[in-house]
Amino acid sequence: MSWDLYKSGYKSFLKLEKSLSDNTVENYLRDLNKLIEFGKKNNKSPQALELTDFNKFITEVNKTGIAARSLARLISGVKSFYNYLLIEEIIEDNPTELLESPKLPTYLPDTLSVEEIDLLIEAIDLSKKDGYRNKTIIETLYGCGLRVSELIGLKISNINFEEDYIKIEGKGNKERLVPLGSTAKKLISHYIHDYRVHTNIADGHEDFLFLNKNGKKISRVMIFMIVKSLAERAGIEKKISPHTFRHSFASHLVEGGADLRAVQEMLGHESITTTEIYTHLDRDYLKSTIMEFHPRAGL
Secondary structure: OOHHHHHHHHHHHHHHHOOOOHHHHHHHHHHHHHHHHHHHHOOOOOOOOOHHHHHHHHHHHHOOOOOHHHHHHHHHHHHHHHHHHHHOOOOOOOOOOOOOOOOOOOOOOOOOOHHHHHHHHHOOOOOOOOHHHHHHHHHHHHHHOOOHHHHHOOEHHHEEOOOOEEEEEOHHHOEEEEEOOHHHHHHHHHHHHHOHHHOOOOOOOOOEOOEOOOOOEOOHHHHHHHHHHHHHHHOOOOOOOHHHHHHHHHHHHHHOOOOHHHHHHHHOOOOHHHHHHHHOOOHHHHHHHHHHHOOOOOO
16 A cells, blocks of 8 residues: 555655654654554555545544644644645545644743743852853843754854844754844853863864763753753742743743734744734733723723
8 A cells, every 4th residue: 555655755745845853754754654554444545535534533543532732733744744645646635624623722831930030040050160051051042032952053153243143043944043132142252252162072063052061062951951950949830941931032022012023033933823822911911001002092
């Protein structure tokens, strides 16, 4: 049967034409494997599956107790695969177009207040060898709204100190420019010239900004450990991760009145819908904004 052949072509399509990361591609393929198993079990090729088959497939997957968000991702992956088949003219019509995804509850990411971020930074022990590096890491995460992968992959050659911006290589190898604030700029410069310069840098890691004690690019796991340790020292009981600083960066910008499109650009979101989750502002803020800016609010 042709499932495995089409899966191989789909994998190349995701990597080469969609420029998705290896992790994202693997997630797509993992979900696709469930459909392949269903198709083979029912002795049906990709071309033979109809809407009724997909509904039966979704029902079977549902019985496994899959979470709504995971199911929505699975359906999205199935649709993506069939869009690929349509593009390659393997099928003439897409039978997944009418597949409905489960309604998901609005997801509001955890954020830190400015005061909580200050507490985290104050909890950093600057007397330790890695103290200044860790402070620079936190300020860069929060000050630039970076993903963890973007932070650990940040290169010195991509930092423009004269124009105050950094070039980020984001998801799918897409590049974007992010403004470099004065606090992060000062710390990064100081870290490079007064701390990093004393590190024995491993071959091939010379351009990476943040290094571990062995002179190699710092790992995702290490960033998570740094954040977890600081949260404990600062007495913050929220469940936070490095990504929390990205959420806080965006939320604080939106609450401060930043244009949503500008925030979208800085975060590297493909869709404005993704950025809109940061408009979860409290009622008092919304009320004060309306009272201040709406032409009829004071009448």
